[in-house]
Amino acid sequence: MRNTFTHELDYRQERDFGQKINATFAFLQAQGRPLGRVLLYIVLPVALLSGIGMGIGQAGIFSMLGQGSRSMTAGPFGSVSNGLAFAIGVTGALLTYLLLTATLYEYVRLRMALPAEEEVTPALVWPHVRTSAWWILLSGIVLAVLTSVGFVFLFFPGVYLAVALSPFFAVMVMERNGFSKNFSRCFELVSGYWWATFGLLFVMWIIQSFVGLVFQIPTYLLMGLKIASIPIPGEGILTIAARTFATIGQVLLYAPTMLALLFQYFNLIEIKDGVGMRHLVDSIGQQPTTPVSSAAYRPDEEGEY
Numbered sequence: 001m002r003n004t005f006t007h008e009l010d011y012r013q014e015r016d017f018g019q020k021i022n023a024t025f026a027f028l029q030a031q032g033r034p035l036g037r038v039l040l041y042i043v044l045p046v047a048l049l050s051g052i053g054m055g056i057g058q059a060g061i062f063s064m065l066g067q068g069s070r071s072m073t074a075g076p077f078g079s080v081s082n083g084l085a086f087a088i089g090v091t092g093a094l095l096t097y098l099l100l101t102a103t104l105y106e107y108v109r110l111r112m113a114l115p116a117e118e119e120v121t122p123a124l125v126w127p128h129v130r131t132s133a134w135w136i137l138l139s140g141i142v143l144a145v146l147t148s149v150g151f152v153f154l155f156f157p158g159v160y161l162a163v164a165l166s167p168f169f170a171v172m173v174m175e176r177n178g179f180s181k182n183f184s185r186c187f188e189l190v191s192g193y194w195w196a197t198f199g200l201l202f203v204m205w206i207i208q209s210f211v212g213l214v215f216q217i218p219t220y221l222l223m224g225l226k227i228a229s230i231p232i233p234g235e236g237i238l239t240i241a242a243r244t245f246a247t248i249g250q251v252l253l254y255a256p257t258m259l260a261l262l263f264q265y266f267n268l269i270e271i272k273d274g275v276g277m278r279h280l281v282d283s284i285g286q287q288p289t290t291p292v293s294s295a296a297y298r299p300d301e302e303g304e305y
Helices: 017-042 044-067 069-073 079-113 122-153 155-164 168-175 179-190 194-227 235-272 275-283
Strands: none
Touching: 017 044, 017 079, 017 122, 017 194, 017 235, 044 079, 044 235, 079 122, 079 168, 079 235, 122 155, 122 168, 122 179, 155 179, 155 194, 168 179, 168 235, 179 235, 194 235
């Protein structure tokens, strides 16, 4: 039977490298409809805002390229408007990734806690996202500063920190501890499995980058036509639409990477702590058994074992 990821033990398992990637896409297939509905309500509005902001800014740049330097301070897509549009787009992108991370992990946490027959809805997820998103934002700022310092002083400490701290948000949402505890917990889990975590991130990055080119095709086509000085009817609207399409695509492709990290977290938890195994042992004997009637057997039969 196909794993539908509706029980806690569906997540708390040891998985090898390929199984973690397979579990990521199997989860998206099994939970795609309810998860998509949650993302539609919580994440998509901000992603659209980000895409439109980026699109307006990009359309302004295309307009200035076509009109020359005289348009730098004039017209609806002047330099000030471009800067404001890009600022809105970048801010929207950061908020989109923040909400996506919080929504994905809170969705999984609720899916593990709720009965299998109960669907996880936006109304259930949103109160938890609203709380955890602020902690993810504050923690993300601190982690970004620490990792950046590692990159500035020497490249390899930055890489080590980035990989070692990659499960941080999964630890934070699933274990509900303070920053310092989550920080040390990441190093505790990744210790001895740094290369496995790095390899998983690298493979997911390759998949994300390769598939992401599909969402960039409309933008590249518009850029090519602009460079070739080919007139583009409705250029501004098309640029905004292309940029919005690319932004939403990048959000969709970020989700599998975050889920792969989550399955790596559960994998490391099982290796280090065996939480899932303890749950399995504790559940033995708790399920009601159906008595087997002996009327179906003859006296010389031994029954089933």
